Amino acid sequence: MIMRSWLRSVRAKMLVMTALAVLPGFVIASLNAFAMMSQAESNARLVLTHTITAVQNTLSDVITDGLSDISLIRSSPGMTGQACPELMRHMAAQRPTYLQMGMAGSDGRQICTVKPHSGNVALIDPALVQRALRTPGHPVVSLAAAHPDTVPEALVVVASSTTDPGHSVIFLIIALDDVFHAAQDPVLQLDQLLVADAAGHVTSFGGTSRTKSAAVLISSINRLEESRGLPASHEPRIERIGGDLMGWATLAETGARFILRIDRDNLYHAARKTIERQLAMLLAGMLGVLGMVWWTGRRLILHPADALSRMADRLAQGDLDARTGLPRGADELAKVADALDRMAAEIQQRDAERNRHLRELGRNNRFHSILAAVNAAIVRRTSVKVLLDDICRITCDIGDFRLAWIGEVDAVAKFLRPVAWSGRQSALLANLTFPLDADVPEGRGPAATAAREGVVVVCQSFLEDPATTAWQQLGQEVGGVRSAAAFPLGFSSQGERRILALYSGEDEYFAAEDLRLLEQLAQDATFGLHMIAVEQSLAHAHTHDLITGLPNESLLVERLRDVLHRAKAEHKIVSVCVLDIGLPSIVSQWGSQPGNTMLKEIGLELEAHLDGEGIVGVLPGSRFAIAINDLDCMDTTLRHMDELLKRLCAVRVCMQDESFGVTPRMGVAVFPEDGLDPCGLLDKAQEVLASIHPGEPVRFFAPGLSMALQENRRLEKQLQGATANGELALHYQPIIELASGRLKGFEALLRWSHPALGLVPPDRFIPLAESSGLIEVIGEWVVKEAARQAFAWERRGVENIFISLNVSAVQLRNPKFAERIATALKALGGFPKKVRLALELTESQLMIDIDASIGLLGGLRCLGISVILDDFGTGYSSLSYLHRLPVDVLKIDKSFIASIDSSNQAHMVVRGILALARSLKIATVAEGIERAEQLDMVTRMGCTYAQGFWFDPALPSIEVERKWL
Numbered sequence: 019m020i021m022r023s024w025l026r027s028v029r030a031k032m033l034v035m036t037a038l039a040v041l042p043g044f045v046i047a048s049l050n051a052f053a054m055m056s057q058a059e060s061n062a063r064l065v066l067t068h069t070i071t072a073v074q075n076t077l078s079d080v081i082t083d084g085l086s087d088i089s090l091i092r093s094s095p096g097m098t099g100q101a102c103p104e105l106m107r108h109m110a111a112q113r114p115t116y117l118q119m120g121m122a123g124s125d126g127r128q129i130c131t132v133k134p135h136s137g138n139v140a141l142i143d144p145a146l147v148q149r150a151l152r153t154p155g156h157p158v159v160s161l162a163a164a165h166p167d168t169v170p171e172a173l174v175v176v177a178s179s180t181t182d183p184g185h186s187v188i189f190l191i192i193a194l195d196d197v198f199h200a201a202q203d204p205v206l207q208l209d210q211l212l213v214a215d216a217a218g219h220v221t222s223f224g225g226t227s228r229t230k231s232a233a234v235l236i237s238s239i240n241r242l243e244e245s246r247g248l249p250a251s252h253e254p255r256i257e258r259i260g261g262d263l264m265g266w267a268t269l270a271e272t273g274a275r276f277i278l279r280i281d282r283d284n285l286y287h288a289a290r291k292t293i294e295r296q297l298a299m300l301l302a303g304m305l306g307v308l309g310m311v312w313w314t315g316r317r318l319i320l321h322p323a324d325a326l327s328r329m330a331d332r333l334a335q336g337d338l339d340a341r342t343g344l345p346r347g348a349d350e351l352a353k354v355a356d357a358l359d360r361m362a363a364e365i366q367q368r369d370a371e372r373n374r375h376l377r378e379l380g381r382n383n384r385f386h387s388i389l390a391a392v393n394a395a396i397v398r399r400t401s402v403k404v405l406l407d408d409i410c411r412i413t414c415d416i417g418d419f420r421l422a423w424i425g426e427v428d429a430v431a432k433f434l435r436p437v438a439w440s441g442r443q444s445a446l447l448a449n450l451t452f453p454l455d456a457d458v459p460e461g462r463g464p465a466a467t468a469a470r471e472g473v474v475v476v477c478q479s480f481l482e483d484p485a486t487t488a489w490q491q492l493g494q495e496v497g498g499v500r501s502a503a504a505f506p507l508g509f510s511s512q513g514e515r516r517i518l519a520l521y522s523g524e525d526e527y528f529a530a531e532d533l534r535l536l537e538q539l540a541q542d543a544t545f546g547l548h549m550i551a552v553e554q555s556l557a558h559a560h561t562h563d564l565i566t567g568l569p570n571e572s573l574l575v576e577r578l579r580d581v582l583h584r585a586k587a588e589h590k591i592v593s594v595c596v597l598d599i600g601l602p603s604i605v606s607q608w609g610s611q612p613g614n615t616m617l618k619e620i621g622l623e624l625e626a627h628l629d630g631e632g633i634v635g636v637l638p639g640s641r642f643a644i645a646i647n648d649l650d651c652m653d654t655t656l657r658h659m660d661e662l663l664k665r666l667c668a669v670r671v672c673m674q675d676e677s678f679g680v681t682p683r684m685g686v687a688v689f690p691e692d693g694l695d696p697c698g699l700l701d702k703a704q705e706v707l708a709s710i711h712p713g714e715p716v717r718f719f720a721p722g723l724s725m726a727l728q729e730n731r732r733l734e735k736q737l738q739g740a741t742a743n744g745e746l747a748l749h750y751q752p753i754i755e756l757a758s759g760r761l762k763g764f765e766a767l768l769r770w771s772h773p774a775l776g777l778v779p780p781d782r783f784i785p786l787a788e789s790s791g792l793i794e795v796i797g798e799w800v801v802k803e804a805a806r807q808a809f810a811w812e813r814r815g816v817e818n819i820f821i822s823l824n825v826s827a828v829q830l831r832n833p834k835f836a837e838r839i840a841t842a843l844k845a846l847g848g849f850p851k852k853v854r855l856a857l858e859l860t861e862s863q864l865m866i867d868i869d870a871s872i873g874l875l876g877g878l879r880c881l882g883i884s885v886i887l888d889d890f891g892t893g894y895s896s897l898s899y900l901h902r903l904p905v906d907v908l909k910i911d912k913s914f915i916a917s918i919d920s921s922n923q924a925h926m927v928v929r930g931i932l933a934l935a936r937s938l939k940i941a942t943v944a945e946g947i948e949r950a951e952q953l954d955m956v957t958r959m960g961c962t963y964a965q966g967f968w969f970d971p972a973l974p975s976i977e978v979e980r981k982w983l
């Protein structure tokens with residue numbers, strides 16, 4: 019009972035509250051410890067990766083220099099194969115890293131040496147000599163362990179056979195001091211550094227008391243790679259093995275493996291020490307706080323609280339003469355005691371004073387809380403928009419304002435436009451603008467005045483101030499605004515002024531101290547917005563080219579990696595191009611400023627051409643890199659390259675009375691045929707760019723694509739004269755009415771009879787016509803030719819049939835398409851009446867803009883031209899749009915007809931399309947009938963018409979007249 023009573027006492031509650039107060043410290047310390055351990059490992063991984071990359075690059079440079087020197091010695095005039103030439107001695111004296119240079123015979127014994135290391139020197143491996151002899155003229159490289167008694171470093175041994183009859187070998191032994199110096203980073207704190215060459219020799223560098231067996235480490239790595247099925251890689255790999263952090267990579271030139279290890283204890287040593295110190299300090303602080311709180315609470319709180327409790331009990335019983343008996347003092351409890359002593363006489367006055375004090379205190383605390391919360395938002399800033407929204411939200415939520423918004427000046431339109439807001443009915447601001455002209459009533463309010471003059475503007479009586487007359491109605495709608503204030507908030511990234519506008523529901527709300535705090539808030543927010551602008555500018559400069567503003571190489575590779583990853587998942591083709599515009603010649607002839615202008619213009623042209631369907635960036639040397647994604651086939655790639663070259667050749671830069679252009683050259687590598695890695699594809703594109711011959715604008719890494727591109731260009735030029743040369747013709751495939759078996763019409767199919775190539779397939783030359791713009795001219799010729807044939811058949815007495823023509827998507831995008839059709843027909847003397855014309859359009863063409871398509875089809879029908887919806891079933895095939903389109907006939911795609919008698923799914927699709935057409939009273943055509951079974955099934959299903967090889971292929975007009983008319 020005593021224990022339960024004590025647990026309910028103030029003493030117990032104080033003890034529990036004190037313990038709860040220090041509990042978050044332990045939680046924070048635990049989270050901080052976890053973060054420190056994780057950060058330690060992340061930092062070590064990053065440094066290991068950079069160290070391995072540095073070693074690989076340095077070793078590559080060392081071997082390249084050695085190979086170059088040996089090549090010079092082999093070709094030197096004094097090279098006899100029997101003695102070391104003078105050039106070898108000179109090179110040895112100039113290369114401090116060369117331990118030994120010399121020549122060895124076919125038996126591996128040294129013929130001569132230059133600059134031997136002090137003491138014993140490493141000997142050339144006879145096996146390496148034999149390898150060099152087996153590959154005359156080609157150097158061999160080996161990374162071997164150093165001689166244990168001489169040089170405590172690994173060695174690179176480079177050997178190459180000479181051309182003398184004695185079959186001697188030039189060898190070079192290089193110390194790798196510079197290579198492994200990169201790995202001795204004191205920040206890394208390596209416990210072990212190993213090099214294992216291709217022959218299995220292991221050399222250890224550095225090491226601490228935590229050094230482990232090299233064989234154990236190598237065995238652990240091999241088991242890890244085998245278990246995960248990882249191949250040997252030149253790229254650095256960082257893994258946790260046995261608690262240790264290990265990094266390794268294979269050195270490309272030697273096949274050796276470079277291994278770094280950081281012991282687990284060493285990895286977390288510093289973090290663990292810091293955590294122990296923090297926990298010790300936290301524990302000591304907690305014990306001190308507990309003791310101090312208990313002693314202070316007992317003396318200053320518990321004893322006076324008992325006296326106050328007794329006083330309160332007496333006052334509750336109506337004893338206004340009761341006194342606490344406590345001495346007067348300056349602390350809060352003494353004040354309360356004094357207040358209680360005087361309460362009997364002044365209770366009402368004290369209550370009023372207390373309420374006023376609480377209001378003032380709460381008001382002041384709110385403004386300080388606003389300032390603190392805004393500063394916290396500035397600290398965690400992520401973007402201008404987020405910070406502006408946070409400022410508005412904080413001022414409304416904490417400051418209890420009716421409305422808060424931030425506006426930016428539009429200097430061109432001369433008005434203030436809200437860009438962020440919060441509060442009651444704040445959505446009304448979305449479409450509002452505030453004129454800056456003081457001559458109109460709307461431009462005299464606090465917000466417009468602050469934006470115009472750049473000063474703080476306060477309105478303490480919003481509903482009575484003449485300057486706010488135009489906005490008083492809106493003030494009532496957003497919750498009864500009675501006072502307002504506007505504060506300058508710096509400038510936007512475009513250099514236009516920002517303001518913060520606050521609205522309260524109380525008259526005379528903004529006191530002097532409040533305005534001081536709000537001005538401080540505006541200054542802090544201005545600083546935060548400025549810092550965001552600076553950070554964004556620095557970040558942009560780090561990843562973008564300064565002249566064009568396009569991504570630089572690092573950002574380009576990062577984005578290209580994402581594009582390739584998506585293309586791999588979607589089985590798409592990506593063309594990676596490197597473009598050279600010959601900037602040095604432009605600069606030498608016109609100057610650097612015109613050269614920079616041309617770079618900008620080319621960059622803009624590339625972005626306009628890609629139109630979001632690829633990425634573009636700038637490589638070192640003022641070359642552009644372009645990646646065109648979402649390509650379905652190589653023909654599309656070739657058309658893209660052709661169009662791009664045409665656009666670039668049209669770019670001109672004017673200089674006074676002259677202008678100049680560029681002669682672009684492009685090297686192209688294609689994903690995935692030419693590679694899967696972004697850097698590799700860029701390298702291949704640059705490699706093929708360097709091999710382009712004069713006058714050759716583009717070359718692919720795959721030779722066949724370059725030839726195909728040239729063939730496309732040649733074919734396109736020949737297509738330009740095909741119409742005038744009479745090489746184009748229309749062939750007609752009959753369309754039969756199934757119910758009666760009578761001829762109902764023809765589909766006109768374009769054919770190109772090339773004088774050298776013979777009959778060119780439509781899928782070969784139609785895409786060329788579309789990409790080059792010739793499709794407009796060819797399309798008009800097709801309409802005129804079909805109309806001419808229709809008139810000719812009418813004169814022969816043919817009637818009640820139609821001729822259908824296919825329409826390209828390029829033609830359909832022309833807003834004057836229907837007008838051009840009408841003009842072409844009028845040029846022939848009018849519109850055929852008995853042999854009508856029909857146009858075939860696909861679903862995908864019409865669904866780009868359904869409303870525009872409805873208008874277009876209506877215009878065609880007014881001309882007496884029927885509309886056939888081609889390839890129906892492969893697109894939307896929905897009643898939701900089909901009933902809106904003025905369509906006369908649905909043509910069922912031949913892919914369904916081909917399997918209608920063997921696939922239940924195709925059978926159901928065709929049946930559904932026919933049912934849909936019957937419900938809309940639209941005729942149907944079954945395309946691609948080749949067998950009697952197909953014809954029988956579509957007839958029994960109720961299809962209106964049919965066409966296909968079962969009846970006849972597309973025929974010239976002479977044969978059509980002989981067989982069908």
